[in-house]
Amino acid sequence: xxxxxxxxxxxxxxxxxxxxxxxxxxxxxxxxxxxxxxxxxxxxxxxxxxxxxxxxxxxxxxxxxxxxxxxxxxxxxxxxxxxxxxxxxxxxxxxxxxxxxxxxxxxxxxxxxxxxxxxxxxxxxxxxxxxxxxxxxxxxxxxxxxxxxxxxxxxxxxxxxxxxxxxxxxxxxxxxxxxxxxxxxxxxxxxxxxxxxxxxxxxxxxxxxxxxxxxxxxxxxxxxxxxxxxxxxxxxxxxxxxxxxxxxxxxxxxxxxxxxxxxxxxxxxxxxxxxxxxxxxxxxxxxxxxxxxxxxxxxxxxxxxxxxxxxxxxxxxxxxxxxxxxxxxxxxxxxxxxxxxxxxxxx
Numbered sequence: 001x002x003x004x005x006x007x008x009x010x011x012x013x014x015x016x017x018x019x020x021x022x023x024x025x026x027x028x029x030x031x032x033x034x035x036x037x038x039x040x041x042x043x044x045x046x047x048x049x050x051x052x053x054x055x056x057x058x059x060x061x062x063x064x065x066x067x068x069x070x071x072x073x074x075x076x077x078x079x080x081x082x083x084x085x086x087x088x089x090x091x092x093x094x095x096x097x098x099x100x101x102x103x104x105x106x107x108x109x110x111x112x113x114x115x116x117x118x119x120x121x122x123x124x125x126x127x128x129x130x131x132x133x134x135x136x137x138x139x140x141x142x143x144x145x146x147x148x149x150x151x152x153x154x155x156x157x158x159x160x161x162x163x164x165x166x167x168x169x170x171x172x173x174x175x176x177x178x179x180x181x182x183x184x185x186x187x188x189x190x191x192x193x194x195x196x197x198x199x200x201x202x203x204x205x206x207x208x209x210x211x212x213x214x215x216x217x218x219x220x221x222x223x224x225x226x227x228x229x230x231x232x233x234x235x236x237x238x239x240x241x242x243x244x245x246x247x248x249x250x251x252x253x254x255x256x257x258x259x260x261x262x263x264x265x266x267x268x269x270x271x272x273x274x275x276x277x278x279x280x281x282x283x284x285x286x287x288x289x290x291x292x293x294x295x296x297x298x299x300x301x302x303x304x305x306x307x308x309x310x311x312x313x314x315x316x317x318x319x320x321x322x323x324x325x326x327x328x329x330x331x332x333x334x335x336x337x338x339x340x341x342x343x344x345x346x347x
Contacts (some may be wrong), residue, residue: 001251002213010223024300028218030156042335048225048226048275048278049225049227050224050225051223051224051225052162052224054220054221054223054224055221055222057218057220058217058218058220058221058224058286059217059290061213061214061216061217061220061222062213062214062217062218062287062290063290063294064213064285065206065209065213065214065217065285065291066214066290066291066294067109067209067294068206068207068209068210068213069097069207069210070089070090070092070093070094071086071089071090071205071206071219072133072203072204072207072210073093073129073133073203074086074089075199075200075203075206075344076129076132076136076199076200077089077121077126077129077134077202078083078196078199079195079196079200079203080109080125080194081125081194081196082119082120082121082122082125084116084119084120084121085120088119088305090294090297090298090306091115091298091301092110092115092116092119093298093303094111094114094291094294094295094297094298095111095112095207095295095298095299095302096112096115096250097291097295098291098295099111100253100254101253101254101256102253108126108288109129109130109131111124112127112129113127116129123154127252132177133207136170136203136204136207137207137211137244137248138168138245138248138249139169139170139197139242140166140170140207140208140211141242141244141245142162142165142166142241142245142249143162143163143166143167143170144211144215144237144238144241144243145162145238145239145241145245145273146160146162146163147159147160147163147238147290148234148235148237148238149234149235149238149239149240149242149266150234150235152269153235153238153239153266153269153285154242168312172202173194173200173201173204174197174200177195178195182184193261211241214287215237215240215241216237216284218236218240219233219236219237219240221279221283221286222279223238223280225275225278225279225282226271226275226276226279232270235270236265236267238266239263239266239267240263240283242257242262242263242266242313243260243262243263243266243280244259246258246259246262247259247262254263256284259280260277260280260283260284261280263279263280263283264276264277264279264280267279267280285292324347
């Protein structure tokens, strides 16, 4: 029997993945509806009290954690060859990330591909890097959730399996990427022969630092509005990361609504559901506020970059030289036709 053609297999995989995501989303909705139905009165009960010092302690951790993500992505791309300047990586990452709330999530990938390609990153690698980045963040979140969630919310065998699976996948990441590059026809950039292990594990280390920084930052945010004690810290850290993971697996853009609902449900047995829901919304707003700050800075840097290109083109035309390619001036490192040739220095 002859195997189905490649397009048919691709459609089948997409349909299967869509079915899994919708099924998972349905389970999450049923869980949230049940929690809300059991705690209708608690939703109206809030006892929030602002403690500004904890809010001040949270701010640099959340802001710094957000800034680490584009730097980690820069190392992830460099693991396959192209080197980006830090300011270019931050501009590309924050501008593309702004589109993650558009349904389907493809706008983020498309934006990252277009912006990164202008700086010399092959399209296939730029697109693959978004998927790899999401996988690394998901594995780190699952690892932290497995370590910190109490057994009353997640049985010990499930937590142990989660920790072992996430830690094992992170340690074996080069082999996981190589297998993914062979199995998925759209990820040819993940060729194992071109992988720089040092750059890859540096990227993982920076992503892990982001996870730690934001976990502590959001813990301090919780302490600024919730009646938190030291013994509540593991629960809050585990719930935050568990909600982030489930939000990433959900079908809503950016995990909007799913992350907040899951976080409120996980914390409802310790705080009132009203307080837990208020914290979940505050966490989203707090995180988004710092992303807007970095996005504004990235937009300003992008306009400056465009002016530099225009000045370079004008200077070239004034010297009598033929007009260069629009992306040639001040561009990132040149690559081979495969897009994977490494320059001699990081620049």
